[in-house]
Amino acid sequence: MYDFAYHKPGSIADAVKILTDDPEARPISGGQTLLPALKHRLAHPTALVDLSGIAELRGIQRDGDRLVIGAMTKHYEIQTSDVVKTAIPALAKMAGNLGDTQVRNRGTMGGSLSNNDPAADYPAAAMALNATFRTDRRSIPADEFFQGMFATALEPGELLVAIEFPIPTKAGYAKMRNPASRYVMAGVFVAKLADGSVRVAVNGAGPGVFRQEEMEAALAKSWSADAIAGIRQDPDGLNGDIHGSAEYRAHLVGVMAKRALAEAG
Template structure:
């Protein structure tokens, strides 16, 4: 790993100032993805801005129909939160199955969503629930946030502060994990919102999390695993690698969607 300067600001404003002043500086929260990337020299930041001391980025709150999770909430915090477990149990279960215990003790929801790894879990919940990303300067709808592999709507120096999840009527998540790396081969997050809107987000299968419109339509008419059982995802544009072909991942989309609906009940 190349060396870098290390800053630990106490406020979002100070962190943004540091990141804006130096375009080659990078924010770090849990570091469970960034540090391995730095070890591989995939990235060479001049400075790391440690966000862990910023109180504004912490906390999990339920207000009305919205569950707000601060960017620094670790996977273990989300998994064990009484607010999350009662409001969106599928989200708590998702958090409880990310990586392993040690990763969950460090990794954060903000880091995972801002990184937008195609095989990460949280992007599926954010898109599947139609959550809102709150940054230091604006609010971004999930539909506009995830833009491609490791690419989001965040501008240079812009910090993800919190995520606002609408509390759904029901939601479920199912994934097939790579047995060695534990990363998602293909996952499906399904939700029926209180507005009646049905959303289906697929992660792991393509270069970026995406919505499955055909399944959304079928589940709107008939919320049951059978409704999606015969919908075939096209393999076109899906990931194909040593872990699985695009055709295999396309097949998994239907299987995971069925399981996610069954889990949602």
């Protein structure tokens, strides 16, 4: 770890000011990705802006047909929230199945989404549920937020404040873990939204979360495993490494889609 300054602002405005004034400063939420990177000297920020003192960033609320989760809400809070379990049980289940106990008690939804690790869980949920990302200055739809591996639409100094999830009529998620890291090797989140539209998001398998439009079209016509049974994910552009080839991951997308559908009911 290299030396850095440490700030703990009490408001979004103060945090944004520090981040804007110093482009080399980095916000830190749960720190479950950034701290290991610092320890390995893979990141060298001038300052860390600890967001844990900002009350406006926390909390889970149901707002009509939407579920609003503050960016600094921890995985464990999402996993155990009755509000989440009632509104989008697949999201609560996802939160309970990511990382380990320590990660779930430190890591936050906003931190994970802002980091946009291709092998993280939440991007699939946010993409499939057509979430809206509320920042300190604007709202960004999911289709625009995720911009490939570790890249998002957030501008330098822009802070994610809350994530708004439209409450779906059906939603389910299934993933295959990477055997070593236990991050996502291939995951699929399927959702039927209140307006009847269907969205299918794939994480882990590619360089970033993406929508499987062929499956979306098939499921929009018929919400059934049979409808997607013949659809083969194209391995072109998917990840291949010592843990599995792109072909294997493409195959898993089909398997996980089927299982996610079974979860969704």
